[in-house]
Amino acid sequence: MGGGTLLDFARGPGMEWALAILVFGIVWRLVGIFTLKRPKDLAEPRAGASAIGAMWVIISRTWPHKEFRERVLHWEVVSYLFHGGYAVAILGYAPHILLIRALIGISWPGLPGGVIAFAAGISGVALIALLMHRLNSPVLRKISNFDDYFSWLVAFMPLPTGLMAYYHLGGNYEWMLGFHMLTGEILLAWLPFGKIMHTILFAFSRGTTGLAYSRKGAPL
Amino acid sequence: MSNETISESFRKAGMSRRAFLKFCAAAASVLALSPAEAGEMTRRLAQARRPDVIYLSYQECTGCLESLTRSFSPGIGHLLFNDISLDFDDTLQAAAGEAAEAARMTAMKKAWGKYILVVDGSVSPKDGGVYCTAAGKSSVADLQYAASGAQAVVAVGTCASFGGLPFAAPNPTGAVPISEIVKDKPVINVSGCPPIAEVITGALLYYVSFGVPALDRHGRPVNFYGNTIHDRCYRRPFYDQGLFAHTFDDEGARRGWCLFELGCKGPVTHNACATTKWNGGTSYPIESGHGCLGCSEPNFWDRGGFYRPLSTPTGHWSGAQVLGGAAVAGAAVGVAVAGVARARQNKKDDHKPDHKPADKDHDRNG
Amino acid sequence: MVGMVDGHNRVISIQPAHDPSGAPGGAVARALLSQIAEAVDVYIHHYIPEIIDIGALGLSAPERAILDQALGKGEISVEITVAGGSQIEETQFAGVWRVRHYGEGGALQTEWIEITDVPEIIKSDVADMAAGLKSLRESWA
Numbered sequence: 001m002g003g004g005t006l007l008d009f010a011r012g013p014g015m016e017w018a019l020a021i022l023v024f025g026i027v028w029r030l031v032g033i034f035t036l037k038r039p040k041d042l043a044e045p046r047a048g049a050s051a052i053g054a055m056w057v058i059i060s061r062t063w064p065h066k067e068f069r070e071r072v073l074h075w076e077v078v079s080y081l082f083h084g085g086y087a088v089a090i091l092g093y094a095p096h097i098l099l100i101r102a103l104i105g106i107s108w109p110g111l112p113g114g115v116i117a118f119a120a121g122i123s124g125v126a127l128i129a130l131l132m133h134r135l136n137s138p139v140l141r142k143i144s145n146f147d148d149y150f151s152w153l154v155a156f157m158p159l160p161t162g163l164m165a166y167y168h169l170g171g172n173y174e175w176m177l178g179f180h181m182l183t184g185e186i187l188l189a190w191l192p193f194g195k196i197m198h199t200i201l202f203a204f205s206r207g208t209t210g211l212a213y214s215r216k217g218a219p220l
Numbered sequence: 221m222s223n224e225t226i227s228e229s230f231r232k233a234g235m236s237r238r239a240f241l242k243f244c245a246a247a248a249s250v251l252a253l254s255p256a257e258a259g260e261m262t263r264r265l266a267q268a269r270r271p272d273v274i275y276l277s278y279q280e281c282t283g284c285l286e287s288l289t290r291s292f293s294p295g296i297g298h299l300l301f302n303d304i305s306l307d308f309d310d311t312l313q314a315a316a317g318e319a320a321e322a323a324r325m326t327a328m329k330k331a332w333g334k335y336i337l338v339v340d341g342s343v344s345p346k347d348g349g350v351y352c353t354a355a356g357k358s359s360v361a362d363l364q365y366a367a368s369g370a371q372a373v374v375a376v377g378t379c380a381s382f383g384g385l386p387f388a389a390p391n392p393t394g395a396v397p398i399s400e401i402v403k404d405k406p407v408i409n410v411s412g413c414p415p416i417a418e419v420i421t422g423a424l425l426y427y428v429s430f431g432v433p434a435l436d437r438h439g440r441p442v443n444f445y446g447n448t449i450h451d452r453c454y455r456r457p458f459y460d461q462g463l464f465a466h467t468f469d470d471e472g473a474r475r476g477w478c479l480f481e482l483g484c485k486g487p488v489t490h491n492a493c494a495t496t497k498w499n500g501g502t503s504y505p506i507e508s509g510h511g512c513l514g515c516s517e518p519n520f521w522d523r524g525g526f527y528r529p530l531s532t533p534t535g536h537w538s539g540a541q542v543l544g545g546a547a548v549a550g551a552a553v554g555v556a557v558a559g560v561a562r563a564r565q566n567k568k569d570d571h572k573p574d575h576k577p578a579d580k581d582h583d584r585n586g
Numbered sequence: 587m588v589g590m591v592d593g594h595n596r597v598i599s600i601q602p603a604h605d606p607s608g609a610p611g612g613a614v615a616r617a618l619l620s621q622i623a624e625a626v627d628v629y630i631h632h633y634i635p636e637i638i639d640i641g642a643l644g645l646s647a648p649e650r651a652i653l654d655q656a657l658g659k660g661e662i663s664v665e666i667t668v669a670g671g672s673q674i675e676e677t678q679f680a681g682v683w684r685v686r687h688y689g690e691g692g693a694l695q696t697e698w699i700e701i702t703d704v705p706e707i708i709k710s711d712v713a714d715m716a717a718g719l720k721s722l723r724e725s726w727a
Contacts, residue, residue: 007488007523008519008522008523008524008534011523011524011530011532011533011534012524012533012534012536012537015533016533016536016537016542019539019542019543019546020542020543020545020546021546022546023543023546023547023550024546024547024549024550024553025550026550027546027547027550027551027554028550028551028553028554028557029554030554031550031551031554031555031558032553032554032555032557032558032561034558035554035555035558035559035562036558036561036562036565037561037562037565037566094462094464094480094481095480095529095530095531096531098480098481098529098531098532099529099531099532099533101532102528102529102532102533102539103533103539103543109462110462110464111462112460112461112462113459113460113461113462114460168451173448173487173488174488177487177488177530181531231713231717235669236668236714237711237713237714238666238668238672238707239668239669241706241707242666242668242669242672242687242696242707243669245685245687245696245698245707246687246695246696248639249639249641249642249696252639252642255635255636255637258637454644495642495644500689500693500695501693501695
């Protein structure tokens with residue numbers, strides 16, 4: 001029965017397993033990281049060291065320091081276009097909000113469909129630009145591995161499939177909708193195990209760096 | 221097949237040519253035919269032999285027949301197939317028992333190879349067909365015999381087209397759609413729970429005029445099932461603007477906003493409800509304030525709750541249990557993995573001669 | 587009274603607050619009129635009639651009002667009393683007819699705009715005339 005079966009799978013076992021793997025993976029990695037043994041820092045904390053102050057690094061690193069701007073600012077902007085558009089498309093679209101409400105009980109008003117499509121389009125173009133940059137920059141190309149490219153693909157796929165479903169392109173709408181949901185589920189299932197885990201870990205990484213340097217007397 | 225033409229039968233029944241033209245106009249409108257096709261249908265219907273129709277019912281609730289017979293102002297299809305052409309229908313006719321069965325056999329034999337077989341309800345082959353029998357025959361055997369003498373089979377309703385309610389989990393009787401049993405005759409699926417009356421008669425009229433219509437991948441006439449409800453819904457502008465009713469009696473509901481959030485399956489349901497509407501064009505579920513159930517699609521009973529939006533899980537699994545269990549399992553694995561890592565870290569530390577800071581620098585830079 | 591049954595069982599009346607369908611400024615009506623004009627042109631040169639099914643379009647009330655005003659009323663109005671009744675009127679534009687078929691109980695079933703010299707349904711059929719002649723001779727012979 002074609003498209004209907006794929007949609008039923010995506011709304012049923014597909015979603016169940018993807019969310020279970022997501023939660024399992026995140027808890028595993030966080031618990032695993034936090035229960036690791038850390039080398040004891042036997043030095044005295046320097047003057048001016050402050051834990052709260054160190055947390056400021058989490059916020060301050062959202063924008064590059066003056067010294068680096070000339071080199072990285074334009075890619076920082078493109079990256080924000082990708083992340084911002086992605087956030088608007090996910091969190092601003094009523095069907096997605098309803099999914100979140102079904103899972104954790106909270107919801108908020110959505111935006112018109114045209115706004116969402118625009119945001120998703122910008123996000124997709126920015127993501128392609130970032131891939132091109134990764135492929136063209138000799139340094140990035142050298143340090144990129146399977147995780148980088150696979151994570152890119154998994155993050156990218158929901159965008160064109162979502163737009164195609166929204167505009168009823170690509171043949172059977174039910175099948176396209178089911179496929180779009182499946183790409184989202186693959187993203188969620190992969191999230192804890194690759195680079196996309198930065199969505200959660202970025203705060204801890206920045207905070208840890210801030211703490212370490214603050215202790216050393218060189219607050220960032 | 222009878223010798224008189226359809227227009228002759230109508231004239232005999234007291235209907236003037238103008239009435240015939242009027243009814244054909246209504247039928248053409250429902251079928252969304254072009255003016256040329258509409259004219260052609262009128263001509264062909266006028267000259268066609270009066271068809272013989274045998275209507276058989278199996279595992280069904282009679283809702284489809286109710287839909288067909290309860291039209292407020294009977295259209296030409298209704299008149300043709302109910303008053304003039306219906307040679308057998310065990311629900312509508314007065315005769316019962318062996319006399320009725322004999323009448324059916326006579327009608328079928330008289331028009332053998334030429335009658336249109338209309339079927340509603342699914343059939344049940346499981347355990348030798350014992351779960352649905354009449355006059356000592358199983359539904360499967362009865363259908364096979366009836367279909368062998370038909371020129372075409374019209375499966376009316378979702379039960380006949382896709383199995384419908386009897387087919388829904390756990391399907392205790394092993395119900396199957398008509399198309400699973402009838403393989404050697406054209407089968408036209410007119411799905412819906414029930415289908416709109418004008419859609420049933422429209423499909424029959426189209427067949428009498430032009431033969432088997434263009435069918436979609438579920439065997440349904442594209443004339444009626446080519447668009448989704450969502451494509452033709454008058455509330456679509458609200459969907460596009462992101463304006464949804466949250467409950468059945470809130471401000472959004474009063475203002476007629478989109479019912480997506482209340483579980484409307486319009487985007488994935490193909491039917492004519494939004495254009496042809498129900499009860500002689502009065503309204504359809506969304507216009508009356510309730511989301512589409514998706515009743516003309518296969519397995520609509522088992523696709524999750526009717527009030528769960530399309531983008532949410534079907535509700536077959538408990539979020540708390542599955543996600544809670546996953547979190548516990550993740551924590552357990554995390555602790556176990558960390559335990560192994562810490563043991564390895566301790567072993568490495570134990571083998572070092574001492575813990576001078578210089579060694580740590582060496583480790584970091586080396 | 588809509589909205590209240592009694593103090594204990596309040597019936598909530600849910601009426602759509604406004605009709606969202608219909609393009610702004612009568613764009614659908616204008617498109618229809620342009621289609622009608624083309625059809626009249628075709629008939630004048632080739633005698634090919636045209637039928638535009640406006641019932642199937644789902645016109646909103648404002649669009650319908652614009653169309654009614656544009657087409658107006660002509661010289662001929664025909665009422666057919668069969669099977670619920672039908673109303674056929676020529677608009678102010680010759681050859682442009684409004685055909686409305688009503689069902690039993692007066693509900694509007696089909697609404698067409700027909701571009702032709704005379705709509706088919708008005709004409710008498712030869713077979714009907716033959717039957718009538720037979721009857722006429724028998725009664726008055």
